[in-house]
Amino acid sequence: MTTPVCTGASRVAAASAGHRRYPSFSSYVRARGPVLLRTARSLTANPSDAEDLLQTALTKTYVAWERIEDHRALDGYVRRALVNTRTSQWRKRKVDEFACEELPERESAPAPDPAERQSLHDAMWRAVLKLPDRQRAMVVLRYYEDLSETQTAEVMGVSVGTVKSAVSRALGKLREDPELGPVR
Numbered sequence: 001m002t003t004p005v006c007t008g009a010s011r012v013a014a015a016s017a018g019h020r021r022y023p024s025f026s027s028y029v030r031a032r033g034p035v036l037l038r039t040a041r042s043l044t045a046n047p048s049d050a051e052d053l054l055q056t057a058l059t060k061t062y063v064a065w066e067r068i069e070d071h072r073a074l075d076g077y078v079r080r081a082l083v084n085t086r087t088s089q090w091r092k093r094k095v096d097e098f099a100c101e102e103l104p105e106r107e108s109a110p111a112p113d114p115a116e117r118q119s120l121h122d123a124m125w126r127a128v129l130k131l132p133d134r135q136r137a138m139v140v141l142r143y144y145e146d147l148s149e150t151q152t153a154e155v156m157g158v159s160v161g162t163v164k165s166a167v168s169r170a171l172g173k174l175r176e177d178p179e180l181g182p183v184r
Helices: 007-016 023-045 047-063 071-091 115-127 133-144 149-156 158-178 178-183
Strands: none
Touching: 007 023, 023 047, 047 071, 115 133, 115 158, 115 178, 133 149, 133 158, 149 158, 158 178
């Protein structure tokens, strides 16, 4: 006589003999199996996983068969077992990590040269200084002080449309400035 190594193995062995021990369980599975399989398929993306899920839920149902008082509510019991089993599988899923010899480092762009940045800043400021006073004031308020068009209009005492058109003309002049050619 051999003793089972684990209780799970004895349960599975008992479940495989289920049609002898609980004939009503076998007839239930035959009658409701396709409907329950559709439910399992709605919980997983893979049909094979759905079959495994249903088999696990039916095994749990079989183990609890004697404790289930109302056999008219078996579908609900099995559905709950399906959902709980799927949730447990989802929680236990592993994220595979693989060790490699080299760490994947992001290739970073070389830092801009501070001298080039200062040169660009100076060229931009010289170009802004060439603008008429009113346009220069609006460009400074909009882009250097980061004010909105409405706030710029309030500070300048003009309408928002005036700010939009003046800034548009100023940006057009800056685009045409030959000193700012490398920026484009």
